[in-house]
Amino acid sequence: MQVYLVGGAVRDALLNRKVIERDYVVVGATPQEMLSQGFTQVGKDFPVFLHPKTQEEYALARTERKSGKGYTGFVCDASSSVTLEEDLLRRDLTVNAIAQDNLGNLIDPYGGKRDLDNRLLRHVSEAFSEDPLRVFRVARFATRYAYLGFTIANETMALMQSMAESGELSTLSAERVWQETKRSLLEKTPHVFFTVLNQAHGLNDWFAELESNLDAAIATLKTAVALENAAKENFDKSGQLETKPLETKIPESSSSGTTTLIIRFTALLAHLNEEEAKRLCNRLKVQNQLSEIVILACKFKDFLLNTQNSPADLLALFNGCDAWRRSERFTLLLKAFAPYAHYKDLDWQRQQEHIENALSAANQVNVQDIIATGVKGPAIKEALNQAKLDAIASIGE
Known part of the structure; x- marks a missing residue:
């Protein structure tokens, strides 16, 4: 069994950004082996486990195969024979497909470090197009790292445009789209999210009014x-x-x-x-x-x-x-x-x-003062409104 740090923690450390959370991929293990070591399983669609002490996520290396529409239509293989390279290949962007072993060595089969250095967001493989949520995820990453000069690779933007034009973005759940939107709105340059979606022809399904x-x-x-x-x-x-x-x-x-x-x-x-x-x-x-x-x-x-x-x-x-x-x-x-x-x-x-x-x-208008003058029934509301109008008018005098 081999354990590697993967994804955002590796990416952000290389960018000298604060690492918020750490995720790990486990190669060569079975769910039973993880449970026997005290891990708690939390993943429903694929085996993800929480470390017994740190509560950090450890996921078994897996591959995914498209089986239907949307972001949930996948068949997952998390057998112990899945390699690290196969697990990294299923990820969205090369900058998210870098792993690090326990000695600090990088495993980077798809050029993620080079793309980080070149400030480029580029998809790992054509399987990128199988998950429509990735259009919004890339827009969010472009938003987060815009201040560092990151841009989206031309071939990745072309793929995002093709995905949007296919109609698959409409299969996403509102909750997932809003989650990506909300996180992007809280970044330093939130407008980039909508600029990217517009370039990707991805506004129509969810933000047509804009x-x-x-x-x-x-x-x-x-x-x-x-x-x-x-x-x-x-x-x-x-x-x-x-x-x-x-x-x-x-x-x-x-x-x-x-x-x-x-x-x-x-x-x-x-x-x-x-x-x-x-x-x-x-x-x-x-x-x-x-x-x-x-x-x-x-x-x-x-x-x-x-x-x-x-x-x-x-x-x-x-x-x-x-x-x-x-x-x-x-x-x-x-x-x-x-x-x-x-x-x-x-x-x-x-x-x-x-x-x-x-x-x-x-x-400042007190309805009790109005009632004290003898006004009753429906006339109270009319008198109250008139008193408020008079009070508002008085501020300009």
């Missing part, structure tokens, strides 16, 4: 990243955020990663109308916490952009977003809308302050 206005969507996504970087730079210099659109308090329940994802995805989709945004989010099965913000931004963007909103317009905005009961969500909406407002050359700091001041004024 195709007609992709340049604007990408530009707004770049704006989101630029605002984040500016805020971080100001924070590093002063110890506190100086960029008003990004200093709004975010609900404590939202992690920084979730907030970043919401802002960037909203920036990407902000050029769509409400129905287009709903279709795209539903297709990808985007979680409600994110899709709600995106859809609200697309539905109310004209109100959010309009510096001449009447008190009635602002009240309609607050009612439509349920800013009274969902104040934290509304705060997050304003934060997520900032990149689109900047793309539109709006003085968002002033507009955001105006909206927040109007909401604060309206929130």
Whole structure:
């Protein structure tokens, strides 16, 4: 039995990037031998085991043969006779098909180290085309390593285009496509993911709504990243955020990663109308916490952009977003809308302050005070709305 470190850990170490997790391939072993050494089996489709102490993954060397459509249609052979070279051959990219033995020696039968040095993402074999998810994976790797100057080999891009045109991308599950998308959106240059998919003719099945206005969507996504970087730079210099659109308090329940994802995805989709945004989010099965913000931004963007909103317009905005009961969500909406407002050359700091001041004024209205005047029944709602309108109007006086 021989054990090799494989995949991302080898790749990232060669690129001097931090290694997050380590995966191993085991050659010449059977499932029974792994279990007898204390490993726990977790793989359903093929034998993957967790180390009894480190909990790192150890997979038996295997080959795969296409047997149906999509990314699940494979027959797996994980017998003890499968060689390391055969296991590496089934992998997607040469840079992911490098192994390392326990002495630190590289086993690199397909030129992955050379491609790393040349900053090239290239498929290992024609079997690449058997798994449509690889189109999205390559787009994600191109996104992750764009800052290092990586590009996709011409022959690999041609293969990705052929896969997209075959219709196989539509066989993927929404969860797998969204997972690749979400991870890419959190990289340093998230726009690369969509640029690559567009080059690969891979937007139509899952991101059709973006195709007609992709340049604007990408530009707004770049704006989101630029605002984040500016805020971080100001924070590093002063110890506190100086960029008003990004200093709004975010609900404590939202992690920084979730907030970043919401802002960037909203920036990407902000050029769509409400129905287009709903279709795209539903297709990808985007979680409600994110899709709600995106859809609200697309539905109310004209109100959010309009510096001449009447008190009635602002009240309609607050009612439509349920800013009274969902104040934290509304705060997050304003934060997520900032990149689109900047793309539109709006003085968002002033507009955001105006909206927040109007909401604060309206929130000062107490329905109990209205009831105390003797107003009853359905007239209470009408009187409450009028009092809120008057309060909003007063902030401009």
